[in-house]
Amino acid sequence: MDLTELTIKQAHEGLKNGEFTSVDLTKAYLEKIKQSDLNAFLSVTEDLALEMAEIADEKIKSGNFGLLCGIPCAIKDSIMVADEKCTAASKILENYSAPYDATVISKLKEAGAVILGKTNTDEFTMGSSTENSAFGVTKNPHDKTRVPGGSSGGSAAAVAGNLACYALGSDTGGSIRQPASLCGVVGLCPTYGAVSRYGLIAHASSLDQIGPIAKNVEDSKTVFEAICGRDNMDATSVDYKFEEEKTGLKGLKIGVPKEYFAEGLEPEVEKIIRNEIQKAEIAGAEIVEISLPSSQYALACYYIIGPAEISANLARFDGIKYGLSEPGNDLLDVYLKSKGHGFGAEVKRRIMIGTYVLSSGYYDAYYKKAQEVRQLIRQDFAAAFEKVDLIFCPVSPFPAFKIGEKADDPISMYLADIYTIPMKLAGLPGISVPVGKIGNLPVGLQIIGNHFQENKILSVAGLVESKE
Amino acid sequence: MISKEEVLHIAKLARLELADREVEKMQKDLSAILDYFDLLKKAPKPAKSEVAGDLSATRKDEILLKNPSVAQKIIAAAPDKKDDYIKVKAIF
DSSP: OOGGGOOHHHHHHHHHTTSSOHHHHHHHHHHHHHHOOSOOEEEEOHHHHHHHHHHHHHHHHHTOOOTTTTOEEEEETTBOOTTSBOOTTOGGGTTOBOSSOOHHHHHHHHTTOEEEEEEOOSGGGOOSSSTTOTTOOOOBTTBTTBOOOSSTHHHHHHHHTTSSSEEEEEESSSTTHHHHHHHTSEEEEOOTTSBOOTTBOOSOTTTOEEEEEESSHHHHHHHHHHHBSOBTTBTTOOOOOOOOOOOOSTTOEEEEEGGGGSTTSOHHHHHHHHHHHHHHHHTTOEEEEEOOGGGGGHHHHHHHHHHHHHHHHGGGOSSSSSSOOOOOSSHHHHHHHHHHHHSOHHHHHHHHHHHHHHSTTTTIIIIIHHHHHHHHHHHHHHHHHHHOSEEEEESOSSSOOBTTSSTTOHHHHHGGGTTTHHHHHTTOOEEEEEEEEETTEEEEEEEEESTTOHHHHHHHHHHHSOOO | OOOHHHHHHHHHHTTOOOOHHHHHHHHHHHHHHHHHHGGGGGSOOOSSOOOOSOGGGSOOSOOOOOOHHHHHHHHHTSSSEETTEEOOOOOO
């Protein structure tokens, strides 16, 4: 038996029945990580992992332990694990050690989780391929000449390549769902406010959310349930408790937005998604064509609001408080050089866009307009959810692309998130579930629900996920 | 295309040092991205205006007890310090 192929549930059963210990499980993963050439991890927290595994084994012996106890996981390197390096894949944080645990990490530790290491991401989670990482691209386990998607590409590749039983990622414009789709695993982006962002390195604060990447829907649910809920340290988190719901396909109203099946969607992806919609219809669901007319503006809206927030959030990397500090003649010189040398090309580009759209004379034309458009997008979804229970659509217009293929053209890279961005602007939850393949390359179906309807999404996702 | 001077002005506002070749690439990339934003001009104005956010979300202004070791770690992370103070370069 290869221990690294087990799901959370299966590994839990094995631990319960004494077939193996958490230390056995942890060592199996650590060995596999050492042999792997995917570059999924930026750091391996071997000592921490073995220490946590021993503590978990003690708990397991007592007989009183939950599903996540003793199960090894990987954490995106934008989420802080106390006393471990946290780089956000940036040179500016290359030697930064996290002073405290993110709330999601405290919760996982409480549940007895074992943390194997920190996974690769695009720098400051800005990108769709991990090519913007300062520490090299992660390879897609299904085809090593291709990207795993991003920004949580290290987390998705780690789960798909059996280098972790599950992982945490973060999603600002698609960074959990798109890599999950490209790597053939399940990725859940929760409702804005469902999971605390405390200890997540900020990208765009009105959009950032932490969520699970796992081998199947059931495991995603287990992890989501463990990390969700109100946290005093994050004022945007809400009092929310996950309650399991059994939603069947029979009589379920599924909305299919016509704008998501237009130009740009690869025909083979469309075929797989349409086929899935048809299967749901055969199982008794009512398919309703819906319109989300403002979706056409979502990408432009996102690349104004996101960078505006980035330009404010990343101002803190000034060479004074922490991170890279370049010597300078005066304070301004320290700022200019530390930022100039510490940030990579995409981060600089977004800081520049953000500064531009917020600058005097352009604020109304760009930032204010984008906020109005965000409102239109929210209203589109609100109207849609008066008619339907869930929305089915593609996650990504194409499967995993070649490393380097889009690296030099920012707009063609931005288009990778065209179907994942609109619902983020409305703060809605969505999941990517693997439903088919083009050759070796996985394709995910996106299921979007109304606010805090993760239970409905997960229940239906469990019915449609491909069981290979 | 946005001018070199404009890129340099924005970079200065952003406190970002750019090398010459970065300025050139930024001119090209920013122009393409700003052109793409023109799409928003077509968007209608929202019918009803929404008040953003729930103002009651702000927490009470009170001191939360934390492990003092966290403060020590935060100070330790500063590149330049003296005792428990973080040193900052002269402004002028």
